[in-house]
Amino acid sequence: MAEGIAFDLVKGVLGKLGSALWHEIGLLRSFKDDADDLRSNFSTIQAVLLDAEERSSAGKESHALRDWLRKLKDAAYDADDLLDEIRTQATLRQQQYPEVQNQNQPAEKVRGFLSRANPMHLKFKRKMAHRMKELREKIGKIAKQRHDFGLAEAGPGRQAEFKHPETFSVVDKKKVVGRDGDKEKIVKLLLENNSDHDVSVISIVGLGGLGKTTLAQLAFDDGRVTGQQRFDLRVWVCVSTDFHMKTIAKPVISAAEENCALDNSDDVASCLVRIFSQKRFLVVLDDVWNEDQEKWEKLKVLFKDGKKGSKILVTTRSKKVATIMKTVEPHHVKVLSDDDCWTLFKRRAFDEGEENDYLSLLEIGKQIARKCGGVPLAANALGSMMRFKSRTEDAWSAIRDSEIWRLEEEGTILPSLKLSYIQMPSALKQCFAYCSIFPKDYAINKDDLIRQWIALGFISLHETWTSMEDIGNEFFNDLVWMSFLQDVEENYRKVTTCRMHDLVHDLAQSVAREEVAVIVGEESTWIPEGCRYVSIYSHFTPQVSITVMRRLRALQFMGSGSHIMAFYSEAKCLRLLDLQGSEISMLPSSIGKLKLLRYLDLSETRIQELPESITSLCNLQTLNLSGCCEIRTLPKSLGRLANLRILDLRDCQSLTIPDSISNLQNLYALNLSSCEKVISLAPICHLKNLHYLNLSGLNSLVTLPExxxxxxxxxxxxxxxxxxxxxxxxxxxxxxxxxxxxxxxxxxxxxxxxxxxxxxxxxxxxxxxxxxxxxxxxxxxxxxxxxxxxxxxxxxxxxxxxxxxxxxxxxxxLVGKLEIKGLENVTSPVDTKAANLIEKNLRYLKLQWNILSAEEGMDTVLPAEEIDTVLENLRPHQKLENLKIEGYAGGKFPSWMMNRIGPCLPNLVQIELMNMPRCSSLPSLGQLPFLKKLIIRNMPAITNLGIDKFPALTSLELSSMPMLREWVTVLTVDDKKGRRERVSIFPCLTFLRLYECPQLRPEPCLPPSVESLAIYRTSKENLSLILECATVDSVTPLVDGDAISLQLPKKGLRHVMIRECQQLICLPESLRGLTSLQWLTIWDCKDLERIEDWLGELTELQSFEISGCSSLRYLPAHKMTALKKLSIFECPLLFNAAGQFVDTSVDHIEFVRVNLRKYKYKKQVSSSP
Structure with a gap:
């Protein structure tokens, strides 16, 4: 592509010229001299290319140098195309004459591929000779022109360097916007003193320009950090790319007012150790780029003698840096809101109050601020620029309608992002620039992206890697580390998709320049002459010359497909054709003419079959037919695709697989997920290079072949x-x-x-x-x-x-998740101790005994007194977040769950305790500061929930607890001044589910924060009592002496579900007091006969669903004037003998759904679920 990419392109051409196959072809007399000269000139150019591209990336190149680089890239592309055509012809001839495939054949036979007296081949040979001669002359001229620019020679190992601007620990706090929450979190981390390590490393990670340094400055200068002698020593170090001991030593020695010569490394190290020893220090390492773990390990030794509570605060763009430095959970800086960006923009664009004189510009200014993508550096840069623009609508509209990358020389965000881009190796630059082929905010599939990189030759296999896919995965991870790819989504812990931030996309477009064209919707369909990669997300036919078409290397098309066949017919240099999701139903036989094609994606199309000619695509590496539900067969000669590496056939439910698939000996990945017609797997078992095989969802599969x-x-x-x-x-x-x-x-x-x-x-x-x-x-x-x-x-x-x-x-x-079943079969508690769960870094743990029933007890091989010991020995790792225990028949919980659960499991977020017939008391769960979800089921011996305070609990389920009576929800405590006040035990609880708890009553009320309440299988009396508890407005005031009472915040119930409450003939009157109710659901209350008219008094009620109420005769729909959604299922008495809904007074309701049948009322939207 453009900036910083020519080097890798030339390197690839030289690699092909030097390959073993090319040597064989190069022995042909008509090509040898030209090929040698070509290789010599490219080598000469490569020596000065890094210097040329560094000038280009830094914006220092002249127009002449830029033009020289463009001509060079065009020539390199042409050379690459030529070499690939010759290699392809050799491969095709090899298939035509299989007797010479044996590498032991004499060289004369190999050279004979391209010298047989075939008229068609002689024509090809003359054509290639002519193109090679033209190319040799073109490259020769370009090589001579390099002297005109004074370019410095350098070896291929030279890396581009850039001097990063130095940062300082001073910031104008008044000009910082939208970072109060971030600052508080960082300050809290700096002040914490509960780490296992004396010295903790905290990282602030984010894209360039988001304000990481500013955030670090705010925390560094906060009064809570600087005051009360919190730290004995505070040092700010601007690291940038110079991650060395002496870089850190100079500001540290200065801050400590020490004298130390910096000449000798050993003396410097000793001095730093002495300075940090037995001091509580705060060191900020700003803008760290180093990803060399060995360097960090050597540096870390200098800090090891610091006092407990010492902190190292790191700012970096790379998540990899945070991982290498073994930080606590990194703090990821998010983008600012549009309003915050506008505030920053306005401050720079206008003097204080001046904006009121230009009201016509404010809306345009806000639109420009939104283009900043939430990046404060962009907002400041654009605002600064607009300060010097004419105060006219035309001038401001012109900026609003321009791409930010076009403003690069005006001081926008792109130079900041380029600091990251310049650090990339040339191969990674190609991969990044190619990402501009996707529209902004496009969900990019990781696997597809890597395969496209491979198909386009951006990735070359090295000796240290086993596959190109591994290298591609590393490249992808590098871009994620650097925040050039973000919004990563995962499925089963594996990354599936990602996106590019708009500003990063602008950078990718700017470095790719005219080589990448993206056509979206009804935008201009003109494709520039220098374009090599095109994506079309439109139903319109683009305007493209034959010259451009013949140069295209990648074409992604997401349109209707009606005209695409004619579009690509001339694209003979295509390596990549992506027709994913287009409306094509057939592929013409002319597809076989795209001899250089390596990647073909026909997924989610209506293709019914593939033409036999597709098997002549001898370079094809990836064939994606996933989701082609109508395709039934593949070409019988599929096995001719000798270079095929990826074959994706998932969800091709009608497809049968030809036996010739066994000939695909280079196949790397095969996906047959949900291919229900696959009968025999025997041919697949011959694919000895297969790395990935997906047979998921094959319901007919009983066993795998031996x-x-x-x-x-x-x-x-x-x-x-x-x-x-x-x-x-x-x-x-x-x-x-x-x-x-x-x-x-x-x-x-x-x-x-x-x-x-x-x-x-x-x-x-x-x-x-x-x-x-x-x-x-x-x-x-x-x-x-x-x-x-x-x-x-x-x-x-x-x-x-x-x-x-x-x-x-x-x-x-082990890490991650683990479920242990069959604990009733443990023969000795010693075995559970040996399992050593405490050393396993698990986040989720389920311990399950197979209980017969709560009444019958356990079917276990251990005596009762040893069952408790089994659980005692299964103490998990301190970082556990989710714990489930089911079927435990012991009489008490282990020590690590009772009074010690806080220090033993401080990170628990969710706990489920189920089917425990003998436990009569609960652990002290209120010790868990982060517990958000608690489920307790079938613990019949529990009578109360205790009085622990749950500071973070948001969801609580109590199920099948017949003896549970006491549930204290409010405590009376003394405040700091000795006055008494009422506090909620569950200040954050929003979801409450009560199932078969017939005696439970909250005292004195439901937690005021509860918004959603579900009550299952309880008596009408208990239902009424619980709902009464929900209508208590506040806690009864205290009147003894000078005591005070603080009213608790009450959001009010918004959602109530009542299910399987027998003998409930009408809704309890206490429901009437729920004035905030918005959703009401009633299921399977068989005795319910009527809904009272007073339900219409609930003016906030928007949704009412009633199902399985077989005795219900009356529904006051006409009274519920605020209702927007009404759903009725299996309530037969609301219908007449003809099965029609009796009550037609629902035409004021926007959405009506009745028994899944379609009833049309005036405003009805749907009658299906």
């Missing part, structure tokens, strides 16, 4: 949701490179391979929802690489010879 063990390079095997899969073959243990095995949702799978211990590289074993799994195979504890294990099943005594004990978890360094 030959699956032939796939020795397989790294990922997904057979999830194969509901009839009974077993895995023993040969699956031979997959020695397997890193991930996903069998989740295989509900009938009974056992895992007995020799699973042979899978020594296995990192992920995902086996959740394997309901019939009898146990884990012995030896699973030997999988030392295993990091994720969804489910561990402890087998029964009768299969103990074949099943692993829970003690085999001992040496597994």
């Amino acid at each position: 030959s699956i063990g032939n796939l020795q390079n397989l790294r990922i095997l997904n057979v999830s949701e194969c509901y009839h899969l009974l077993s895995l073959p023993s040969s699956s243990s031979d997959l020695q490179h397997l890193e991930k095995l996903d069998i989740s949702g295989c509900k009938k799978l009974c056992e895992l391979p007995k020799m699973i211990q042979k899978l020594t590289k296995l990192k992920e074993l995902l086996n959740s929802d394997c309901l019939e799994l009898k146990g884990m195979p012995r030896g699973i504890g030997k999988l030392v690489s295993l990091r994720e294990l969804s489910l561990f099943v402890i087998g029964k005594q009768d299969c103990v010879e074949h099943c692993a004990s829970i003690s085999e978890l001992k040496h597994l360094k």
Whole structure:
């Protein structure tokens, strides 16, 4: 593409000229001299290219140098196209004469590919010779012109450098906008003293220009940080790219008023250790770019003797830096609101109050401020520029309607973003610039993006990598680290999509220049002459010359597809054709003429078949047919696609697979998810280079063939949701490179391979929802690489010879989620101690005993007195966030859950306690400062909830607790002045679900913050009492002496659900007092006969749903004048004998839904769910 990219392009051409295949072709007399000369000139140019591109990136190039770079890139593209055409012709000839495929054949036969007396080939040979000669002359002229610019020669290893501006610890607080919350969080982290480490590292991470340095300055200068001798030493260090000890030493020595020469590294180190020793210090390392962990480890030693509470505050654009420096959870700086951006913009554009003299410009100014994308640096830069613009609507509108990247020389955000861009290696620059082919705010699929990079030649395989996909994944992660890709979305912990911030997209467009064109909607459809990559998100035919068409390398088309066939017919240099989601239903045979095509995406189209000519695309690497529901067959000669690496056929439900698929020996990834017509997997088991195989959702699959063990390079095997899969073959243990095995949702799978211990590289074993799994195979504890294990099943005594004990978890360094089932089968508490859960960095843990019923107790092999010890020994890691315990038959909770749960599990966010017939008291859950969700089910011996305060709890479910009576919701406490006040135990609770708690009554009221209440299976009396508790306006005032009472904030119930409350003939009168009610749901109250007219008094009620009320005869719909949505299901008495809805007085309701049937009223919108 453009800036900073020519180097890698030339490097790629030189690589092809030097490849083994080219040497064979180069031996042809007509090409040899030209090829050698071409290689020599490109090598000469490469030596000065880095200097030329550094000038270009810094904006220092002349028009002549820019023109020289453009000509060079055009010539390099032409050379690349020429070499690929020649290589392709050689490949096709090799397929035509398979007898010379043997590498042991004499060189004369290889050279004979392009010298056989075939008229068509002779024509091709003359054409290539002519193009090679023209190219040689063009490159020769370009090589000579390099002397005109005084370019410095440098080796290929030279990296571009840029002097970063120095930062300071001083900031005008009055000019900072929208960062109060961020500042408070950083200050809180600086003041905390509860870390396990004496010295804590805190990082502020975000895109360039978001105000990371400013935020650090605000925290650094805050009075709470500077006062009360909080820190003995405070130092601000501007690091930038110079991440060395001496960089840090100079400001530290100055702040400490020490004398130390900086000449000797050992003396400097000793001086720094002495300065930091036994001091509580705060060191800010601003603008850190270093991603070399070894450098950080050496530097970290200097800080190790600081006192507890010492902090290192880092600002960086790279999440990778935060990870390397082992910080606490990084603070990610978010973009500002449009209003905050306007405030910054206005301050720069006008003198104080001056904007009132230019009212006609204010709306335009606000629109310009919105273009800043929430980046304060952009708002300040644009505002500063507008200060010197004419105060006319035309002048301001011209700026509003321009792309920000066009304002680069005016001092906008792009120079700041370029600091990150300049640091990129040239190959990464190509990958980044290509991302401008997607429209702004487009959800970019990660896997598709990496495959496109590969297809376009941006990624080359190196000796240290096993696959180009691995390199692409690393490139993608680098862009995410640098915040050039963001809004990352994940599915099952794996990144699936991302987006580019608008300003980053502008940067990508500016560096790609005219080489990338994006046509969206009805925008201009003109494509510039220098364009090589085009995306069209329009139904309009773009205007493009034949010259441009023949140069195109990538074409993405998301339009109707009616004219696309003619559009690409001349694009003979296309490497990438993406027709995803277009309306095409057939692919013409002319597709076979696109000989250089490497990537073809036909996903989500109405394609019914592929032409046989597609198998002549000998360079094709990726073929995506996912979601093509109408396609039934693939070409029988599919196996001719010798270079195919990715074949995606997921959701092709009618597709059958030809046996020739076994010939695709370079296939890297095959996705057959939900291909229900796949019968035999035998041909697939011949694909010995396969790394990824997805067979999920194949419901007809009962077992895998034994030959699956032939796939020795397989790294990922997904057979999830194969509901009839009974077993895995023993040969699956031979997959020695397997890193991930996903069998989740295989509900009938009974056992895992007995020799699973042979899978020594296995990192992920995902086996959740394997309901019939009898146990884990012995030896699973030997999988030392295993990091994720969804489910561990402890087998029964009768299969103990074949099943692993829970003690085999001992040496597994598991992270993430773990569910342990079958704890009733534990034969010794010693085994649970050996499991060593406390050392496993889990975020989610479920411990399950298979309870028969609460009344019958447990079917367990241990005596009752040892059951408590089992749970005591299963104490989890301190960082656990979600804990579920089900079926525990012990009489008491372990010590780590009772009075010590706060320090033992301080990070818990959610707890579920279920089916515990003997526990009569609950742990002290109020000690958990971050607990947000609590579920307690079927604990019949619990009579009260205690009086712990839950400061963060937002959701509470109490279910099947027949003896639960006491629930104190408000406490009387003394304030700091000795006065008494009432405080809510549940200040944040918004969702409350009560299920079969017939004796429960909140005292003295429902928590005032509750907004949603669901009541299941209770008596009408209890229902009425609970609703009365919800109508209490405030806590009764105290009147003893000088005591005071503080009214509690009361939001009022907004949503009430009443379900399965028998003997409820009419709604309780207490419901009438819920004046804030907006949604009312009543399900399965069989005895309910009528809804009272007073329901119409609830003027906030917007939605009313009633279902399964078989006795209901009367519904006062006409009274509910504020109602917007009414849903009625299975209430037969509201209908006449003909099955028609009796009450027609609902025409004032906007949305009516009745028994899923369509009833049309005046304002009705829908009658379906």
